[in-house]
Amino acid sequence: METKKNKEPELIADRQALLRTFITPEREEARATLLKYMEQVLFGLHDFLIQHVGITQEKSLMELSVYFQDSNISKNPEKKLADVIKDLIDDIAPHAVNVASPYFIGHMTSAIPFFMVHLKTIVAALNQNVVKLETSKVVSVVEKQVLAKIHKLVYRKPEEFYEEHIQNTYTTLGAFVEGGTSANLTALWVARNIVFAPKGDFLGIESEGLQAAYKAYGVERCVVLVSRRGHYSLRKAGGLLGIGNQNIIPINVDAKHRIDLECLSQTIKDIKKEGKTKIIAVIGIAGTTETGTVDPLEKMAEICSENGIHFHVDAAFGGPVLMSDKYKNLLAGIELADSVAIDGHKQFYMPMSCGMVYFKSPTIMDAIEYHANYVIRPGSVDLGSKTFSGSREANSLILDSALKIMGSNGYALLINHGIELARRFADEINKRTMFQLVTTPMLNILTYRVCPPEYMKDLSSGEPENKRSTNKKLNEINRDVQRIQREAGKSFVSRTLLFEGNNSEDRVVVLRCVIMNPLTDMKIIKEILDEQEAIYKDIVFEQENS
Ligand SMILES: Cc1ncc(COP(=O)(O)O)c(C=O)c1O
Known part of the structure; x- marks a missing residue:
């Protein structure tokens, strides 16, 4: 990531430039850049996100923040529209999160239908x-x-x-x-x-x-x-x-x-x-x-x-x-x-x-x-x-249009997919000896944890002290697995801390999944679980026993 400074002659904020900037893209180049990206955003959103968003190797926020230290507003324009758009796509988007990926199943923020971007653009244009x-x-x-x-x-x-x-x-x-x-x-x-x-x-x-x-x-x-x-x-x-x-x-x-x-x-x-x-x-x-x-x-x-x-x-x-x-x-x-x-x-x-x-x-x-x-x-x-x-803003225009485009049956397809896939996901976890299902999904959210058979045995021994110390070790393991998977950048599940029952002393770190993306399927879910198993066996277990 680089901070590009403008190498062209200094830009001037005068009335003529202002009117141009306000009314229409300044130059042919800006127009071409706008069209190039807007066409991709409006008519190829899915591919655009795959190509441009969240694709870099993990860079820590600390490293990224180095580029965002200047608190001055420049007196004169710093960049032209075309350069600003390029910066957004080339420098910001790769370090944003591709929440639209079908492998991103960790939060309630997920993919949106492409037409939402059209509707949002029109709402912004009307500016009611x-x-x-x-x-x-x-x-x-x-x-x-x-x-x-x-x-x-x-x-x-x-x-x-x-x-x-x-x-x-x-x-x-x-x-x-x-x-x-x-x-x-x-x-x-x-x-x-x-x-x-x-x-x-x-x-x-x-x-x-x-x-x-x-x-x-x-x-x-x-x-x-x-x-x-x-x-x-x-x-x-x-x-x-x-x-x-x-x-x-x-x-x-x-x-x-x-x-x-x-x-x-x-x-x-x-x-x-x-x-x-x-x-x-x-x-x-x-x-x-x-x-x-x-x-x-x-x-x-x-x-x-x-x-x-x-x-x-x-x-x-x-x-x-x-x-x-x-x-x-x-x-x-x-x-x-x-x-x-x-x-x-x-x-x-x-x-x-x-x-x-x-x-x-x-x-x-x-x-x-x-x-x-x-x-x-x-x-x-x-x-x-x-x-x-x-x-x-006039969000009602977006929802109204979406209801017309989708109909309740269209939305039902999304909802049913999420609920039914979450249930199949839960079945898959129950089949695997490396995992323990923690909460059975009522809707499309489920929680589970990595829990290898030897730990499962300790948990079922019935000794509260034993159980507590096993949970402590499992909490560390699940924190590590979640972090390593997130940093690897292919898949994302979130994690949270649940109390066992109502006892605040028995805290269990769980992996949390929210199934919303209609492109997420059992094949992807199995890949995500396989990756977690591999992370545990090849990295976390090795570190613990080294
Ligand atoms: C049950 C529930 N209520 C309220 C909220 C807050 O919603 P928002 O983040 O849109 O303010 C959330 C967000 O995840 C939620 O899950």
Whole structure:
């Protein structure tokens, strides 16, 4: 990698150059470079990524960072467009990560259909700002329509409901936000404001803040209850909303990593008995980040309804499973949630970044409504009145177009492939003596670890001390295998640390796979496992015994 300095005469920033730069590629050369790469990006995305992205030998971030030490903005233009594009393709792309590779099965960020790049380009070209009607016009009503489509996918309300609300300027079925983190935050923001709504002289928590709210309601703290597998974004929301992140209370999980319902009920009972704590929300997870587990949503909804608690479902990952007739029952009960978070950039295969939050009640978002004199006036279609972001891009155009191009059956093919391949992957692990399946996939995420037969024997000896020290050794082995495979650059699985059951002392390093790429198949999965076996036998085992 090199930092190319311009060898041509110094470029000047004058009005003539500015107008040229603003309106059209400066020269024929720039135009030719643009066309060359854009043609590849738009019509040969797959080959383009293989050819240009993530193809270099591993260079550490430390080595790369040497090239990025200059904090000065040059007074005059440094480079022409053609040179900048060349630099991006030649110097940056090879050191980026080819998340589109079918061998990249470690994260929820994966390949996207090529047409998403076309749609994103058009959205950028239109540059609509959906915060207000005056900068988006028809896009605002498209957005309301898309919100209704996904709301219907989740809540399945009768037709009359959608006729009433789809373009109603006083009601809101949900909002497009930045991602799952912002979707969860928005849902909890609404839930917090409903719990501490205005009463008597108290103007509500949004106006008067936490201290006045606690005083008005006679409480000392408030909490959110979620399984131990909850995403860390919920703790961020706890901090931002003033609840305190330690009041995002982790509830134990059962052997299948689902929330323990008895423990949840008992915690609610204890909190109610104590009398000084308000429960802002209980959160069910439809696709936990680490294990892809779906909580028992129906039962959780029942518990919340009996206790008058806001029930939020974090379906940032799992939400689009609803597109699959074959597997949507895995999310049964999601329609009972008061709010639901879904990411567009995960299993709707949209480009970064897009999140959404939906609410059962079309008026509940009034609890976070803001107005200003110059925009988002009461009763307008200005969508920014009920989102915490102000200006934002028209992601709804991308999702709407993708839904038209794919249809729910098209998305179902992707979803079914992920779930079914993950199951076959699990079977393959069970067949191999070098591995141990740690979590059986409910959706398309599974975890396992390298666990050679001699270690397996130690684990099943039943001695807790023995087991703990074996796990410690296995943790080292799996850390090494994952790192060496990543650095080799052909395949990628991620790793995480799971507690065995609910005991924080028994931590197990696991290899984690998320199957999203439709080009990933059993042949590739077997190759990935073979490579891990070889890394263990040829490198890790050798190092241990040298
Ligand atoms: C279950 C769950 N919720 C929330 C999030 C946060 O989503 P984002 O990274 O889009 O903010 C994630 C991300 O992986 C997730 O898996």
